Amino acid sequence: MPDLRILRGLSELGVTIEQIAERYGVTAAGVQRALDRGQAPAGRPSYRDILPWTVESEHHRSAVMAHIRVLLRQRAGRDVPDEQVHALHAWLDWLQRRGLVLNYHPEAPPNRASAVGGFYYMDRLPSDEWIIRQPVSQIADDQ
Numbered sequence: 511m512p513d514l515r516i517l518r519g520l521s522e523l524g525v526t527i528e529q530i531a532e533r534y535g536v537t538a539a540g541v542q543r544a545l546d547r548g549q550a551p552a553g554r555p556s557y558r559d560i561l562p563w564t565v566e567s568e569h570h571r572s573a574v575m576a577h578i579r580v581l582l583r584q585r586a587g588r589d590v591p592d593e594q595v596h597a598l599h600a601w602l603d604w605l606q607r608r609g610l611v612l613n614y615h616p617e618a619p620p621n622r623a624s625a626v627g628g629f630y631y632m633d634r635l636p637s638d639e640w641i642i643r644q645p646v647s648q649i650a651d652d653q
Contacts, residue, residue, distance in 0.1 A: 511536050513559050517545055534558075555582040562645055563614040569628035574612065577601050605641050609634045613643040 511517075511534055520530050527545075531538040557565060557578050569575065580598045583590045605611065610631040612623065623629045632643055 555586050566616045572624040572626050574629040611638045611643045
């Protein structure tokens, strides 16, 4: 399930709760509850709360995923060691300074973003709202 910001944005664009549920493989009732609560779904945080892609298991141990896990722990209000927080902030600052966003394709070879492949960097576009490049099909569906 996407985070609340994405749920609200899709809803404001006129995407129905049923369409959101189908897109993310969850129930319409779950989407409605998340919107009603005004917060991200309860339970164990998952990278799916942040990333719009299904990440292949061989990419779960990448540095990118380590940063995503730190971000999830922060969002959940959990304690995170200072060195991990500093590494996350350094990475986010690095992306910002260079005008880059993160993208993913399961067949992307090892590269600067990920020694095991999958993740890669792209130049930021005006349509990029954060550090994540939304899948083209999702952008087209949202408009």
